[in-house]
Amino acid sequence: MTDVDDLVPDSTVRNIEQAIARSAFAELTAFISPLPTGQIVAILERLDSNERAVAYRMLPKGRALEVFEVLDPSLQSDLVLALQDEQTAELFADLDPDDRVELLDELPANLARRLLQGLPADERDMTAEILGYPQGSIGRRMSPEFVRVDPEWTTATALTKLSDHLDDAETVYTLPVTADDRTLIGVVSLRELLKAAPGTTVGQVMQPAQWVHATDDAETAARRCADLKMLALPIVDHETRIVGILTVDDALSILEDADSEDQARISGVEPLRRPYLTAPVLGLMRSRVVWLLVLAVGATLTVQVLEVFEETLAEVVTLALFIPLLIGTGGNTGNQAATTVTRALALGDVRPQDLGKVLFREFRVGLSLGVVLGGLAFTIVSLIYGVDIGTVIGLTFLALCTMAATVGGVMPLIARAIRADPAVFANPFISTFVDASGLLVYFFIAKAVLGI
Incomplete structure (x- = not known):
């Protein structure tokens, strides 16, 4: 869902629609490629399904992935069905596991199964783990990609460990501190690691951990994350072993969806779960x-x-x-x-x-x-x-x-x-x-x- 600041003039949308109608693909690329990601998303939400697929194909590969990650899962599903198998598989593999599960919930079962089978083994295992949690639970919305640190490590060792995972970690600003068996002991912030004196151990600067169970209701967990004003909330199993994290941006997205659903039902309609103009x-x-x-x-x-x-x-x-x-x-x-x-x-x-x-x-x-x-x-x-x-x-x-x-x-x-x-x-x-x-x-x- 786009912010008001990301909206674009109607004239820009009309120019893009006309370029698509004339099959003027060079002109279409010139119109859409320089725009910020948020504005591209706002444009795609105003196009019909065929126009959306054409416009999306004109984006460079890197921009295409950025845009795809921001789209609502319902629109991601529409694009997946419209794109060629090879491009679809590439987009699917590049998604984070939690975003991938949201998309799978929107896709036909046979296509979802085929996309899962095409993933690398480690990505398939992480995705399958999230899919194993009940619908509506926070386990379906958590990210299994996090960096955990040991309380006996020095802060320098922890920072070295963190630097090795900058590209694949969901967040690096709040880190869970765990025992060898992954039992959650506490959390430590990147700020505390950076300002600690040489030789300080993680256990000396860590804070008590707040957490929720993976089977807890997603809205309740998101509300807890927002109320605690945490950048990341650890998610644990019933033996207090960490299985994932909920980042604040995902928590806010869950709360926005829940609020939209409540407002719709209070008004006597079912929630659309997709932008109005694409419904x-x-x-x-x-x-x-x-x-x-x-x-x-x-x-x-x-x-x-x-x-x-x-x-x-x-x-x-x-x-x-x-x-x-x-x-x-x-x-x-x-x-x-x-x-x-x-x-x-x-x-x-x-x-x-x-x-x-x-x-x-x-x-x-x-x-x-x-x-x-x-x-x-x-x-x-x-x-x-x-x-x-x-x-x-x-x-x-x-x-x-x-x-x-x-x-x-x-x-x-x-x-x-x-x-x-x-x-x-x-x-x-x-x-x-x-x-x-x-x-x-x-x-x-x-x-x-x-x-x-």
């Missing part, structure tokens, strides 16, 4: 239609409630005027609470065990909102429609805001407790629930106050 129209439709069908079925509850209270509405037609206002306010109140708690869950501020605390807090928030909005509604509606109608609307606001905030606050916690995605329980389902239950509350209050 096929059918894919966009599929990402939305399921949720629309679910919400349409849920909305039938609202219709049934209206049907039950049809006679009440016939007696006091004025009540119908306030239905959109009431269910809209209730839905928004529930959505605000659900979104706030979902975000707090993602940040680790609350846990499912905090259900009681969250329920009590959101009950008080909803009650406070109900008092403010209900009091305002009572005053305005009473002046226009009379005190009786004003009382109904005011009391409904009070009850609806309290109920919506309470339910909206606890639903994400319940979702996490049953191992469901909290974002799924947010806006779409909260709105449907509050619409139906809010109408029930409204009509029961109306019947009690108006005596109908």
Whole structure:
């Protein structure tokens, strides 16, 4: 995914598209080759699949690999399917093992198998090791390419060891310190190695290690890396032997993907997992239609409630005027609470065990909102429609805001407790629930106050 600073003018994209259409390959090379990697990625994300493959083939070999590594795995998959076997195998072999696994998850099984078989034995073993961890675990996103040092080594020896692996190590700024059996003992930074006095051992300057298990959830591990502000977080097995590292750039990428997924589901769509302009129209439709069908079925509850209270509405037609206002306010109140708690869950501020605390807090928030909005509604509606109608609307606001905030606050916690995605329980389902239950509350209050 590209940053705003990497975007290029539409005129540049049009020039490239026209050069491709005319098969003016020399002109296309002159347009695209001098651009920075980020801008090339931004251009490729705006082209269709055939144009993207043509433009990519015009890049020099070194630039092509740089660009390929930055592309989303879905676009990497598109290019692999469009390129010749020899070029595909070369690109695949040059990827880091963790990036290679992400690409394999996007490819057809037969092609993935063929590419794996074409790797050198050591690269194939590292890739297979990562593939052995469960989907969604940090083991699938870690890098097995790291430099570990011994606590008995001098800092000079450690620096010599490090210099021998500058080309193949994922990072050199944070180094795990291990025993002979790879058991993690601590970590040491490059800064500490460089400033240590001659003869100092690694064990004298190392720090206690923070780590996560390879089978832990990827988002949880990435959040831990970000919270600890670590450049690299060691990944260990259940015997505390190091198996890989998670670098901060990979952690931020995981968190960005998770945030995009949550925002999509909160809005009632499935995440695209690829840049918008590269997503096929059918894919966009599929990402939305399921949720629309679910919400349409849920909305039938609202219709049934209206049907039950049809006679009440016939007696006091004025009540119908306030239905959109009431269910809209209730839905928004529930959505605000659900979104706030979902975000707090993602940040680790609350846990499912905090259900009681969250329920009590959101009950008080909803009650406070109900008092403010209900009091305002009572005053305005009473002046226009009379005190009786004003009382109904005011009391409904009070009850609806309290109920919506309470339910909206606890639903994400319940979702996490049953191992469901909290974002799924947010806006779409909260709105449907509050619409139906809010109408029930409204009509029961109306019947009690108006005596109908």
